[in-house]
Amino acid sequence: MIEPVYSPLASRYDAMEYRRCGRSGIRIPVLSLGFWHNFGSHKPMQEVKAMAHHAFDKGICHFDLANNYGPEYGTAEENFGRLMDCSFRPYRDELFISSKAGWDMWPGPYGNWGSRKYLMASLDQSLRRMKLDYVDIFYSHRWDPETPIEETMQALVDIVRQGKALYVGLSRYPADKAREAFKYLKEHDVPCLLYQDRYNIIDRAPECHGLIDLSKENGSGFISFSPLQQGLLTGRYLNGIPADSRMARGTSLREDVLTPAMLGALKGLNKVAEGRGQSLAQMALSWLLNDSRVTSVIIGASSVAQIEDDLKALDNHSFSAEETRLIEELSAPVQLKEVK
Numbered sequence: 483m484i485e486p487v488y489s490p491l492a493s494r495y496d497a498m499e500y501r502r503c504g505r506s507g508i509r510i511p512v513l514s515l516g517f518w519h520n521f522g523s524h525k526p527m528q529e530v531k532a533m534a535h536h537a538f539d540k541g542i543c544h545f546d547l548a549n550n551y552g553p554e555y556g557t558a559e560e561n562f563g564r565l566m567d568c569s570f571r572p573y574r575d576e577l578f579i580s581s582k583a584g585w586d587m588w589p590g591p592y593g594n595w596g597s598r599k600y601l602m603a604s605l606d607q608s609l610r611r612m613k614l615d616y617v618d619i620f621y622s623h624r625w626d627p628e629t630p631i632e633e634t635m636q637a638l639v640d641i642v643r644q645g646k647a648l649y650v651g652l653s654r655y656p657a658d659k660a661r662e663a664f665k666y667l668k669e670h671d672v673p674c675l676l677y678q679d680r681y682n683i684i685d686r687a688p689e690c691h692g693l694i695d696l697s698k699e700n701g702s703g704f705i706s707f708s709p710l711q712q713g714l715l716t717g718r719y720l721n722g723i724p725a726d727s728r729m730a731r732g733t734s735l736r737e738d739v740l741t742p743a744m745l746g747a748l749k750g751l752n753k754v755a756e757g758r759g760q761s762l763a764q765m766a767l768s769w770l771l772n773d774s775r776v777t778s779v780i781i782g783a784s785s786v787a788q789i790e791d792d793l794k795a796l797d798n799h800s801f802s803a804e805e806t807r808l809i810e811e812l813s814a815p816v817q818l819k820e821v822k
């Protein structure tokens with residue numbers, strides 16, 4: 483059977499909200515889609531396509547990738563290249579696409595961390611896999627304690643000068659290093675567009691370390707990853723561990739986080755969500771969107787139905803004082819305040 487050519491919905495920008503990234507000309511959707519877990523070689527291309535098409539049809543025009551997303555490493559970017567060929571090429575200028583380097587990618591001394599050699603080579607590889615001439619934003623994926631920060635930052639600056647990325651971002655930098663990096667980038671006329679960190683009802687580390695305010699003070703947007711704490715902040719684990727869940731796959735979400743205290747907190751939070759007429763996932767996303775310092779949240783999803791459920795968070799992202807109080811009280815025993 484010949485597949486029909488993808489044609490995005492004409493209404494795609496009608497219901498989405500777009501927020502400005504710090505002091506920049508760029509606005510991105512408040513919900514972005516991440517390709518970390520469910521877009522690699524183990525996922526049938528039909529499902530990858532269905533999720534990406536659905537997201538774009540609903541105004542999610544920011545896709546977040548990295549060199550090692552898969553599994554297998556690189557295969558999420560390869561599948562993104564296939565999406566470019568079969569669907570998105572005519573819409574390239576409507577898309578905001580990221581990639582990153584900083585974690586392990588290939589063996590030997592040049593396939594990890596923050597050297598100029600690694601960042602430059604990795605971006606070239608990412609562009610080839612994604613079949614792109616440039617990415618919209620390229621991130622240093624984590625701070626490297628052994629490479630001088632000037633080397634990593636100058637590589638980012640030069641990547642922009644080479645036209646391989648339009649903007650740059652930082653992810654998972656300790657606050658003092660983020661401050662240095664923001665300063666270096668600003669002084670070299672390539673200001674940081676987005677600072678990316680894990681932030682959600684349970685993981686409060688970036689708030690505690692002042693990174694959200696620091697991003698704002700430095701003219702950078704703040705984008706939250708794992709807004710659902712990898713699926714914990716959804717209905718997924720309230721009644722056991724489903725066989726098709728991330729926790730059951732045992733990759734990045736371990737069973738031992740589901741302690742009695744965690745389960746108690748999740749059940750309580752779910753009641754608050756029900757009272758708001760929301761799913762727990764929707765309330766967790768709404769909680770982030772209620773904070774105007776948060777530019778966007780990057781959701782992961784394993785199905786179109788999850789993306790659809792998550793999109794409904796946009797319908798109500800304000801909270802009464804009582805709802806806020808309950809969320810704080812219920813989440814307090816399981817809140818994480820240190821970087822993990």
Ligand SMILES: NC(=O)c1ccc[n+]([C@@H]2O[C@H](COP(=O)([O-])OP(=O)(O)OC[C@H]3O[C@@H](n4cnc5c(N)ncnc54)[C@H](OP(=O)(O)O)[C@@H]3O)[C@@H](O)[C@H]2O)c1
Pocket residue numbers: 515516517518519520546547623653654678679706707708709710711712713714716717718726727728729763764780781782783784785787788789791792
């Ligand atoms: N910069 C970094 O270091 C870094 C690190 C991690 C992630 N990220 C980025 O952030 C993105 C998102 O991370 P994440 O995947 O951990 O995000 P997440 O949104 O916290 O978790 C996604 C998972 O939650 C479950 N889920 C989502 N919506 C649901 C719903 N409505 N109902 C029930 N379950 C639902 C699904 O789990 P199941 O798979 O079990 O169905 C899904 O795979 C990544 O793709 C990546 O782009 C960046």
